[in-house]
Amino acid sequence: MAGGSPIRGSRIGAGRMGEADRGESAPRQRMMFFCANGHATRLAFSMDAEIPQTWDCPRCGLPAGQDQQAPPPALRNEPYKSHLAYVKERRTDADGEALLAEALAKVADRRTPLG
Template sequence: MAGGNAIRGTRVGAGPMGESERGESAPRRRVSYWCANAHESRPSFAVEAEIPENWDCPRCGLPAGRDEQAPPAPPRNEPYKTHLAYVKERRSDADGEAILEEALTKLRKQREEP
């Protein structure tokens, strides 16, 4: 049985708030953006605000542009490279052999000295 609560289902301070209590909202305009997956997003901006050229698509996360026919290309994801992969980009196998031989010669010389 209900406890006879007259304001059941409401919060303290809740109630209809119209523009008279909130103040007038700023004039807005909606701008369409399209991503490479043909998703359209329409964020709203204040009329006097600067409109960005690109916007992140809320559905897939790709960059979206204002031109429906030519949306921005998806970013190219570079695979994770190990330290060895970066070293191999800078040095050839012959360079590696020369560095290894130099280090081994140095170690052998240290072992010979008392």
Template sequence: MTGGHAIRGSRVGAGPMGEEERGEVAPRRQVFYYCTRNHVSAPYFAQDAEIPETWDCPRCGAPASQDEENPPPSPRLEPYKTHLAYVKERRSEEDGAAILEEALAALRERRRL
């Protein structure tokens, strides 16, 4: 026996919806993009929309283009650099030693007070 709910098992917006309820679909076109890993993505664009030259592949994230024979190359990923690596790019070993000695001297001076 049901609990007297007439809309049991349904949700807001459920039910058959045709074009008469939603309105007509805007004119659109499907564009195919190809990435270097042979993935194909085919998004739809409005008929009058500007079509982008490249598109990010939804499967691997690599850039994709409309040219199946020559897809764009995958971007070169730079390895993660630590803060110390960036500091070593800007400073020489001698500069680093001088800065460290200056910081240690300032620390020792504060401890004396």
């Protein structure tokens, strides 16, 4: 089978591809972003779009800025804290003892047999 069908691999309604069929593309501006690892990323933005201060580097994930000499520092990740760690930040040991004594008194009042 040497020839084949001329419409093979196309769909109904598909026409020529080109600027005339799709319309004109919006004017663009190209910006460079640099991360702390030295990766450079070139991005295209619309001329009327607001350019962000930072962009996540697609290679390493660090924040990237437009100044190659002073890229933004890596974000500091906070370690995981348990619920108990947050409670201990808000309460002193004396507060904890007072709350425990109050709760134990309520439990003891419920357990006393009725007369």
